[in-house]
Amino acid sequence: EVPFEAQDFDYKTHHDDPEFRKRHPLGCVPALQDLRSGQTLIESGAICLYLAEQHSEKNLLPASDRGKCYQWFMYNYATLEPKIEPYWHIEESDPEAQGKKAKIDESLVEILQPIEAALSKTDYIAGARFSVADIVLGQSIFWLRNRPIMASFPKMTAYIENLKRRPAAQKAGLFAE
Numbered sequence: 001e002v003p004f005e006a007q008d009f010d011y012k013t014h015h016d017d018p019e020f021r022k023r024h025p026l027g028c029v030p031a032l033q034d035l036r037s038g039q040t041l042i043e044s045g046a047i048c049l050y051l052a053e054q055h056s057e058k059n060l061l062p063a064s065d066r067g068k069c070y071q072w073f074m075y076n077y078a079t080l081e082p083k084i085e086p087y088w089h090i091e092e093s094d095p096e097a098q099g100k101k102a103k104i105d106e107s108l109v110e111i112l113q114p115i116e117a118a119l120s121k122t123d124y125i126a127g128a129r130f131s132v133a134d135i136v137l138g139q140s141i142f143w144l145r146n147r148p149i150m151a152s153f154p155k156m157t158a159y160i161e162n163l164k165r166r167p168a169a170q171k172a173g174l175f176a177e
Contacts, residue, residue, distance in 0.1 A: 001058075001168075002051075002055055002058070004172075006172075009029065015027035015028070023040050023042070024042045025042075028042070030042070030043075030044055030047060032047045032050070032051075034050075034054070044136065045073065045077050045136060048073075048132050048135055048136055049061075049073075049132060051132075052131075052132040059129070060130070060131050060132040060135075061131065061132055062126075062127065062129055062131060064127065065126045065127035065128075065129070065131060068125075068126035068127055068133070069126040069131045069132055069133040070133075071126070071133075072115075072118075072125045072126050072133040072137050073132060073133045073136055073137070075114075075115075075137070076133070076136045076137045076140050077136070079111055080108075080111055080112075080115075080137070080140050081140055083104065083107055083108055083111055084104075084108070084140060084143055084144065086100075086104055087101065087104055087143070101147070105147055105148065105149040108144070108149055109149065109152070112149070112153055112156065115137070115141070115153075115156060116153045116155050116156055119155035119156060119158075119159050120155050123159075123162060124159075125137050125138075125159075130166070134163060138159070138160065138163040138175075139174070139175075141156050141159065141160055142160050142163075142174075142175050144156075145157075145160060160175070163175065
């Protein structure tokens with residue numbers, strides 16, 4: 001319910017666009033320009049926390065679950081994403097691609113278990129209500145949706161389906177197949 005305007009960029013060329021580099025010095029995404037304050041931010045996590053704080057009426061950082069929100073927020077960026085990131089560097093034409101992906105899957109088992117355990121107690125990662133932690137962690141888990149490893153994590157699979165049904169996620173085009 002917060003108005004926004006998304007700008008699409010050609011992934012292959014926007015890195016070199018001088019106008020975009022005014023927003024992000026490395027020419028990477030994401031970058032957020034808050035038209036109300038004039039502030040520009042980079043880095044997904046910083047943008048999510050900033051928006052949660054700027055729109056506190058949405059209660060995406062609930063006081064009762066704030067510690068858990070921060071915990072899972074940081075778990076995503078410090079623990080989970082670094083293990084997922086190598087998937088993006090594997091070329092499908094590589095004859096060892098499947099073996100490399102299987103190795104990554106093996107390394108994820110231990111890391112995914114605490115998430116599955118937390119989701120066995122509640123619908124959202126940090127407590128009873130949707131939070132900023134669900135936005136970042138949900139996106140990372142969504143990237144794993146087609147990996148065979150997810151068959152061992154039914155709570156995470158249901159969690160992603162629940163997040164996909166959220167009207168805001170649908171409007172923003174998150175979790176697009």
